[in-house]
Amino acid sequence: MKVAIIGAGIAGLTAAAELNRRGIEVAVFEKARGSGGRLATRRCDWGHLDIGAQYFTAHSERFQRQVHHWQKLGTLARWEFTPYKAHDGGLTASADDTLRYVGIPDMNSLTRYLAADLQIHYQTRISGVYRRATEWCLYTETDETLRGFDWVVSTLPAEQSRSLLSDASDILAALPAHIHDPCWALALATRGPAPAAVQGIFGDRTISWVSRLSSRPQRRAGTGYDDLWMLHFAAGWSRREGKQTGVDLADTGLSWLNQRLQTRLQCLHHYRHYWRYAGIAANDEVDLAPSLIDAPQQLAVIGAWLGGGRVEGGYLSAMDMIEGCFI
Numbered sequence: 404m405k406v407a408i409i410g411a412g413i414a415g416l417t418a419a420a421e422l423n424r425r426g427i428e429v430a431v432f433e434k435a436r437g438s439g440g441r442l443a444t445r446r447c448d449w450g451h452l453d454i455g456a457q458y459f460t461a462h463s464e465r466f467q468r469q470v471h472h473w474q475k476l477g478t479l480a481r482w483e484f485t486p487y488k489a490h491d492g493g494l495t496a497s498a499d500d501t502l503r504y505v506g507i508p509d510m511n512s513l514t515r516y517l518a519a520d521l522q523i524h525y526q527t528r529i530s531g532v533y534r535r536a537t538e539w540c541l542y543t544e545t546d547e548t549l550r551g552f553d554w555v556v557s558t559l560p561a562e563q564s565r566s567l568l569s570d571a572s573d574i575l576a577a578l579p580a581h582i583h584d585p586c587w588a589l590a591l592a593t594r595g596p597a598p599a600a601v602q603g604i605f606g607d608r609t610i611s612w613v614s615r616l617s618s619r620p621q622r623r624a625g626t627g628y629d630d631l632w633m634l635h636f637a638a639g640w641s642r643r644e645g646k647q648t649g650v651d652l653a654d655t656g657l658s659w660l661n662q663r664l665q666t667r668l669q670c671l672h673h674y675r676h677y678w679r680y681a682g683i684a685a686n687d688e689v690d691l692a693p694s695l696i697d698a699p700q701q702l703a704v705i706g707a708w709l710g711g712g713r714v715e716g717g718y719l720s721a722m723d724m725i726e727g728c729f730i
């Protein structure tokens with residue numbers, strides 16, 4: 404039995420690691436140069452920037468058990484802080500007992516751990532899949548055809564799985580055409596004092612979340628600046644502005660932060676990234692099973708979007724598929 408998994412994010416690598424553990428041959432195809440997907444860490448010469456998920460939570464008992472296991476291995480740690488809530492006049496601390504976890508030392512450390520024993524073909528973008536007699540074939544964007552797979556598992560966001568699987572299966576009809584909101588992510592390396600207690604801020608309709616990356620457990624310190632921040636612009640704002648925005652994001656983000664922190668940070672470096680598919684749009688949670696399986700064709704679609712749109716959902720979706728198809 405040989406399984407092709409498309410995508411090396413949390414869902415794809417959870418599935419691949421589980422299949423590997425069960426002795427099933429698995430090949431992962433990932434368009435990027437490394438693992439993580441939306442658990443992304445960008446390495447700049449001035450710092451390691453977690454530009455996607457900033458932390459994750461574990462609500463189900465099943466994921467809590469897995470998280471504790473990863474914690475024992477040192478791949479994750481709790482990020483303990485009191486979140487602040489932004490308002491026009493500044494910030495207010497908010498009571499909150501949510502347990503938050505981060506990768507150690509970077510967010511994508513978890514997927515790097517999962518990827519360690521797997522056969523992963525990076526920089527391989529799959530542009531289509533096709534069933535021929537008893538096997539699946541995958542087409543790459545460089546016109547190569549990869550043959551001989553018994554199962555194919557797509558882990559792409561619903562919107563991208565739709566184009567990948569067009570004509571391949573009845574599953575297509577279940578995939579929503581639009582479910583994710585975009586997000587502009589902005590990293591700022593700053594010089595100047597900021598209140599030590601402020602590590603995470605729930606924002607407003609311009610900036611919805613701020614992490615002080617430099618306050619995370621076991622972060623590597625950057626040189627030449629005091630702090631590293633990650634700002635996520637709100638979904639509505641990011642949608643209105645779009646990828647081609649003419650707004651100076653660094654200027655907008657820095658002014659927003661300075662106003663809320665009531666300080667005068669200087670920006671020494673910045674980096675921006677547009678996520679076309681970030682979180683699930685409000686009111687758009689899907690009413691579907693955690694994994695979509697076409698058993699006769701041996702095709703499955705999994706991903707965080709099927710489990711609520713967060714990292715935990717990616718793990719649970721993958722485990723649901725493994726139990727539905729391979730046990």
Ligand SMILES: Cc1cc2nc3c(=O)[nH]c(=O)nc-3n(C[C@H](O)[C@H](O)[C@H](O)COP(=O)(O)OP(=O)(O)OC[C@H]3O[C@@H](n4cnc5c(N)ncnc54)[C@H](O)[C@@H]3O)c2cc1C
Pocket residue numbers: 409410411412413414415432433434435438439440441442454455456457458459460527528529530558559560563567586588635678680681682705706707708712713714715717
């Ligand atoms: C800005 C932002 C903030 C977030 N904040 C949080 C948070 O605080 N907490 C939380 O729990 N979650 C958060 N999330 C959501 C969380 O990161 C995702 O839900 C989860 O990581 C998605 O995992 P996945 O495996 O389903 O998909 P992905 O991580 O998207 O994995 C899919 C993979 O497929 C690859 N791929 C795509 N197309 C192709 C192709 N054609 N061929 C080959 N490979 C392909 C992609 O490169 C990617 O690696 C956030 C996401 C973003 C973007």
